[in-house]
Amino acid sequence: MIRTHTGFGALPIVDVGGLYSEDVHERLATARSLDRAARDAGFFYVTNHRVDHTLQTALVEHAQRFFAAPQAWKMRYYIGHSTAHRGYVPEGEEVFAGGKHDRKEAFDTGRDLPLDDPDVKAGTPMLGPNVWPDQAGFREAISGYYDAAFDLGRRLFRGFSLALGLPETHFDAYLHKPPSQLRLVHYPFDASAEDAPGIGAHTDYECFTILLPTAPGLEVMNGDGRWIDAPPIEGAFIVNIGDMLEVWTGGNYVATSHRVRKVTQERYSFPLFFACDYRTVVAPLPQFATPEACAKYPPLAAGEHLFAQTALSFTYLKRRLERGELALPDGSMQLSSFGQEARNAV
Template identity: 35%
Template sequence: MGEGKLQPEARQKLECVDLSSDDEHKLAAQIRQACLESGFFYVVNHGIDLQFINEVFKHSKRFFSLPLEEKMKVLQDKNNRGYTPYAEEMLDPDKQSRGDSKEGYYIGVEILETDTRAKKPLHGPNLWPSSSLLPGWREIMEKYFEESLILSRKLIKLLALALYLDESYFNKPGMLDDPMAALRLLHYSAERSIPELGILGAGAHCDYGMLTLLATDSVPGLQICRQKDATPQIWEDVLPLEGAYVVNLGAMLERWSNGLFRATLHRVANPGKERYSIAFFMEPNFDCLVECLPTCHSDINPPKYPPMISGHYLLGRYIVTHNGFDSNAKSS
């Protein structure tokens, strides 16, 4: 159950993208470099107020501090909404001896049962904790969801430029006009991770979708492995940066870019302190066809991946993650 080598002295130096700049092409070039090198970067001056982010963390802690019996009343449903208990997920079963030492709460796009879209997998109404227990909780989370969606679209425009595409490329009908976006609140226990024994806050994995925005508290734990196929794997710390988001790419963007941009392997190795984070996953439409972009292949560099339907891919990944046999986690 060897887990590789950790290099704390080489703490990860990520690109820091300042969105207050008006030079979109300069920002796109900076993002391109980050996506080629590590698939991770910081974003600052992003437009979401820090006080509001702190308020969202406060409300997240309120939910996780509820008695287990209350949290289980909103247990995750078939559409991937609601509460996931400790150890429910195992992201790296080849190396983990037990499930992740975290609990979570998923919030998706709110879709009423009467909406025709509710017939699709991963679509439907959210599960919400009782307003009498957590007054104002739903409203805070819905506002944060919308602000995260706006920021994600700004970054996707820059990613299009970084791929030498028109900035509106991903605005085409059927791509991201009805995204399977998801907000996930995460709470890690204070148990110290022991990677060599297969005990981790979150096992090593690559994200599944297009783009992830991660807000963290001040407790470290996130680590990345630039070369997922290396032996041994080298793990580097990604330290919290106040007021910044950590942005990383998912497997769909890696496939869209024909492997040019990287969905980087990452994990959470808890330092022995309770830890909170908030992730926003930007996923394409359920029926979106993900295939190699025209700027990312040629006669001498043919497409490496077959076309796929976004929703079908996500369904498969969620199923194996919750059943503890995600054999594709490191090859996405």
Template identity: 40%
Template sequence: MDEQLDIKSRNASRLLAGAEMTETFTSIPVISLAPLFGGDTDAKQAVADEIRDACMQVGFFQITDHGVDMEVQAGAFAAAKRFFALPEAEKRKVSVKNSPLLRGYGGLLEENTDPDNDGDLHEHFDLALDLGPEDPDTLAGTYGCGPNQWPDLPDFRPPVMAYHREMVALSARLFRGFALSLDLPEDFFDPHITRPIAELRLAHYPPQTPVYDPEKIMGIGAHSDYDVFTVVATGPVPALEVQNAADDWIAVPPMPEGFVVNVGDLLQRWTNDLYRSTFHRVVNRTGLERYSLPFFASTNPLWELGVLDNCKSPERPARYAPISAAEYIGTLMRESYGL
């Protein structure tokens, strides 16, 4: 028992020491996930250490060697372009406002992530695990559990759900990397991501034009994400920017074969603000149409987790009470639509 307590103390000291080491970043780190797919324990921990440093210093990193089938991703991008090319009236038939889970289509300026702005200059289609109306979790009315809405568009649903499955698998691998980064057992999250809130967004950003005041209307206003972490396929058009401690906006360069990963609010809560749910925004100044595929990874809806033991101390007590993903994400999503 004494040895276990000593290990716990060393782990807490290592994480808490990083709270005093935050520096202003000027670029986004790139991390290869290849060791997370192997059996070399030391190599896995080395990747986890990179993840920890990125989460504490930046809140964002880009990943390579992730195992996602790029052909499946291309199919999802193609499906997104076909959907957004539909007449507005067709897209409106699957409006998010028809869904208590806020799944389906959201139009230009319909969502507003930054309360100081006048709306977000993008349209999107949201989906998640597609549970039937008779599923027990659907019947219970739990946020995150239920059916998707689907447009009347041939060959749309299969490629989109195929990509969703790829992202669920990748997020499970990343959960293991995050666990190791927090000095937790590698499988710590496994029992709590069996039926997760796993929301995929297909997003379309028209170019920023003089018609829209760039100070009040942009692709997405400055915000943090509500989930545990987000995995984004940005596409080739640059627009994503991350805010550093000096309030400078740092551009994230597109990485066609990689992904951007960022810490969400729930992970920041669990780590007692050691991991940073960093503000970011999207401003499409290129004159080109931009498409992206953000995937919002969370846990099973009703699992409650408070601040992790090794992320608090008498000098740094817990700053957050336990809360479930369903309560936290559901509340903020409804607020973003003014519901």
């Protein structure tokens, strides 16, 4: 029987220090805490991680410098010029379910792969070289943070493996070259903005997300369908379950719907969307493969799902679809097909 989200009023806090222990019993105890948080809320804080504060500070400072630059200069790095969905995302470029334009700007990066990489040469979507602006120290700061946050993600995945009764390194097999994106997101100050819903409700398309925010604004839907504030906590990351872990667990973990309010405060947000390899086929694990779960969650190609959802969200990709330059993979799902909000809409 699927255990659905609770009517939580605040996000759980999980001390993940035990995942770094050489004592398997400590790792198992932490894994059980992760499991409770993933089942009860699908959104939680993680503390006692090993991502150095200096890396976080450098990330924020370089993002502030970049977004403060003239718009014409930033558009030199427009994401629509990229072959691998990397670069600057101007305000209004993204459109969520319901056709609502998003009031933010962003800069998208990922694992920096050379043009002669076999998967890049084969034209695999979402894989390829990063776009690096001509800003001293930007590449080093963003790459350093990416690597550290990715290491945390690998550690969390091992915790989820233990929580799900799998060998600790089970998911390592799907992490050779994942299209895990790190986004630098800027919500500009708007003195006229009301404290009201802003970015449309959505789930994240990957396995889970590791988020570093600088200010309040994030809201999470609980099991009762109510929106709950998820403000930053000093020294903690916010982690949320994505679509692929919902599928793998047959809905026992839910890709929790979330949104960002319009607030009269400048805000930066840095999500690392932790994905599995592009060609990974995801379906309910054997312990969750009930007839009901298998009917609801047929096998899904992880990379194709990510690409399809991205293509339906970004204006430059939607135009390529309209011109016939791109095609969605067969069986592509509509936006907002997962998550607590989708369940409440049924």
